[in-house]
Amino acid sequence: MTDLPLSLRNLLLERTTTTGHLRLHLQQTSVDGTIKRAYQLHDGQIIESVLMPYEDGRRTACISSQAGCAMGCVFCATGQMGFARQLTSDEIFEQVAKFATELRGRGERLSNVVLMGMGEPLANYRNVMTAIRRMNVDLGIGARRITVSTVGVVPNIRKLMMEEDMNVRLALSLHCATDEERTALLPANRRYGGLDELMGTIREFIRVKRQRVTFEWALIEGQNDSREVARSLGRLLKKHDIRPDMAHVNLIPLNPTGGYGGSPSGRANVQKFVDVLEKEFGISATPRMRRGIDIDAGCGQLKSSIKKKEDAEKSRVIAIDSLPVVGVYEDDELVDELSSLDSEPETSPYHGPTVEFAIDEAAVDLDDEDEAENFVDPVYVDEFDLSEADRLIALVKGTSSSLDEDTPPAELSEADRLIALVQGASLDEAMKDFSPSEANLTIQSNEPRTKSTTITDEEAIREAKRRRKKLLKNLKAVAKLRDMEASGKILNEEQREK
Numbered sequence: 001m002t003d004l005p006l007s008l009r010n011l012l013l014e015r016t017t018t019t020g021h022l023r024l025h026l027q028q029t030s031v032d033g034t035i036k037r038a039y040q041l042h043d044g045q046i047i048e049s050v051l052m053p054y055e056d057g058r059r060t061a062c063i064s065s066q067a068g069c070a071m072g073c074v075f076c077a078t079g080q081m082g083f084a085r086q087l088t089s090d091e092i093f094e095q096v097a098k099f100a101t102e103l104r105g106r107g108e109r110l111s112n113v114v115l116m117g118m119g120e121p122l123a124n125y126r127n128v129m130t131a132i133r134r135m136n137v138d139l140g141i142g143a144r145r146i147t148v149s150t151v152g153v154v155p156n157i158r159k160l161m162m163e164e165d166m167n168v169r170l171a172l173s174l175h176c177a178t179d180e181e182r183t184a185l186l187p188a189n190r191r192y193g194g195l196d197e198l199m200g201t202i203r204e205f206i207r208v209k210r211q212r213v214t215f216e217w218a219l220i221e222g223q224n225d226s227r228e229v230a231r232s233l234g235r236l237l238k239k240h241d242i243r244p245d246m247a248h249v250n251l252i253p254l255n256p257t258g259g260y261g262g263s264p265s266g267r268a269n270v271q272k273f274v275d276v277l278e279k280e281f282g283i284s285a286t287p288r289m290r291r292g293i294d295i296d297a298g299c300g301q302l303k304s305s306i307k308k309k310e311d312a313e314k315s316r317v318i319a320i321d322s323l324p325v326v327g328v329y330e331d332d333e334l335v336d337e338l339s340s341l342d343s344e345p346e347t348s349p350y351h352g353p354t355v356e357f358a359i360d361e362a363a364v365d366l367d368d369e370d371e372a373e374n375f376v377d378p379v380y381v382d383e384f385d386l387s388e389a390d391r392l393i394a395l396v397k398g399t400s401s402s403l404d405e406d407t408p409p410a411e412l413s414e415a416d417r418l419i420a421l422v423q424g425a426s427l428d429e430a431m432k433d434f435s436p437s438e439a440n441l442t443i444q445s446n447e448p449r450t451k452s453t454t455i456t457d458e459e460a461i462r463e464a465k466r467r468r469k470k471l472l473k474n475l476k477a478v479a480k481l482r483d484m485e486a487s488g489k490i491l492n493e494e495q496r497e498k
Helices: 006-014 077-081 089-105 121-139 154-161 179-185 194-209 227-239 267-281 301-315 332-339 371-375 383-396 414-421 427-431 458-486 493-497
Strands: 023-029 035-040 046-053 059-062 066-068 083-086 112-115 146-150 169-173 213-219 247-253 284-287
Touching: 046 089, 059 089, 083 121, 089 121, 112 121, 121 146, 121 154, 146 154, 154 194, 169 194, 179 194, 194 213, 194 227, 213 227, 213 267, 227 267, 247 267, 267 284
Parallel strands: 059 112, 112 146, 146 169, 169 213, 213 247, 247 284
Antiparallel strands: 023 035, 035 046, 046 059, 066 083
């Protein structure tokens, strides 16, 4: 809101008026006083900001310029998560304004800003430059107290070089002294022409801006922390005519991340590296203390930690309280059997929560022959079921199946009873549409019933049981339709056909 007077804007900030785009998602405080914050943006993206207090009174804010990063640096937590989007100039500026306001409320002052958080600042050039100008004007932070870090976006280093009013400091994330090694760690090295193109542009930047450039070097144990590697760095700067007094090397032991297997260099190797640069090449070098190592203060580490927790939460088994009725149709006795299992669902260590299906008892399905066998393996335990199974098995084998005159009424099968209900038809008439043509069954209604023979063909037994189930179900459905018709309900064409 730059159309408001500066005094009014400061007053609003001091009174903690809710403004801006950033919502605090998580904050961590280190034993060394470093404060790391994760802010959530309007679209759910997470970015990070860090406030680092120093014993000499300096207060430095490290801020993000992008949500994620496209540079792909393999040792960087942000590079490992990929690029989401550019931050707006307001989102970049607000990170600084929040820290500045809070420090002012404690009688302190934000002295420095480094754009070394998430993202590649020079890949979001326009928004970063707009935000920096606001830091100058609105917060009174001088350009020389603002440092822009880059992996080496050569075209925009040249563009920055031509900005006459933009005298910010430049920090180059170098880390390796040969193209092969640097490309392996920072894939963007090849994209922007390699080390010769980059170092030639840095030499020109120093000449035009008359500023010393800082070279960032993450020390990885056994990889880029030896005396010989230090000499390679010294020779690289000398080869490109970069004056020793216009270069400064920041040596930072690697901040470990879960996605990279390297480890930080020990104190002895760090000191040897410093000695080679200073004593053999006259290049100043400073070992930097790793700030906030106990709170994921490294670039992208807090967001990565948040994402891991969220992913772990999503992967936890969530109980399902209720489910809609699904199209599973069965006989009444099987519905009861399934319902009796609802109160004690079967569990297993090899799968997730037991899913309970609600059976739609009102549905009528005359076409699916296999559903009874698919859901329940029928078990016949009472005398009625056994006798009925025997009768149907005898039919399969071509034996007689009709009832003799001495058969008591109680032994009449349920199928016989339901068939008799269908328009008063005889047993032969009611049965003729269901099985004889398909199963080669012979129905003889005028001969006495013969006992079934012993059958050892298990497949035939299963087939007989399945057909019995289908027959009972279909006859019940037909009887139900007859009842509906008798009660005066008008049946549709399909129902009349059935």
